[in-house]
Amino acid sequence: MIRFHLNRPAACVAAVLASGAVALAALPASAQQAVAPATAEPSTAAPLTTPPEKPPVSGGVRGTFGPWSVVCDTPPGAKFEQCAMMQNVISQDRPDIGLSVVVLKAADGKSRILRVLAPLGVLLPNGLGLYVDNSDKGRAYFVRCFSDGCYAEVVLEDTLIAELGKAKTAIFTLFQTPEEGIGIPVDLTDFANAYAALP
Secondary structure (H helix, E strand, O other): OOOOEEEEEHHHHHOOOOOOOOOOOOOOOOOEEEEEEOOOOOOOOOOOOOOOOOOOOOOEEEEEEEEEEEEEOOOOOOOEEEEEEEEEEEOOOOOOOOOOEEEEEEOOOOEEEEEEEEEEOOOOOOOEEEEEOOOOEEEEEEEEEOOEEEEEEEEEEEHHHHHOOOOOOOEEEEEEOOOOOEEEEEEEOOHHHHHHOOO
16 A cells, blocks of 8 residues: 655755745635544545636746646745646635645655645644545645645655546545544546646
8 A cells, every 4th residue: 555654854845835935825626525533434526626716826827737737936045946736625615624735846856745735723633634536545744834824745656646647536634623524625637747747
C-alpha cells in the first residue's frame, strides 16, 4: 500500500511558494460529504467543478486542465518563476469548509510537494486523511497555521503521483471535532496533464 505520509519539509520548501507566494483564494468548485471517524472509508461522490473566476496569483494562469489551473509567479526574493497546479474546493452546504490543493515541483527540480490549505478551526492532531478512489493512502499532519488557514505538506512519491493521474476522485478528510469527520472530494480529471504541464 502506498502511504500518504508527512516528510520533514526540506530547506527548499521554504523557498518554494513561501507563505503568500501563491494566494489560495477559495473558488466555487465542489461539494463535500460527511464521513465517519477516521477508521471508516468515505464514499466517493462526483465533485462539481467550475472554472476559476479570476487568476489566483499575480503571475497568472498559464493553463487550465479540467478543474486544475497551472499558475506561475515569482516569489519575493527569488530569481526564477515558480509554477504550481492547483484546485480549490468548497462545500456547497457549508461554505466555511474548503480546501486549496497545490502540487508543485520544488526548487531543486527533484522533489514534488503536495500542499493542502485547510480552514482555521480544524482539529490539528487528527491531521488530513487521503483516499484515492476509495483506497486509504494514510494521513499527513498539519505543519503550520497562518491567518489564512493551516497547511499540511508532504513530499509526493512517484507511485502516488502515478496513481493520482489514473484515479477519478481523491477525498481529503479533516475533523472539526473528534466525532465530526468531513470528506471533501477533489476531482482528479486531467491531473496527469496538469502535472505534465509544470515546467
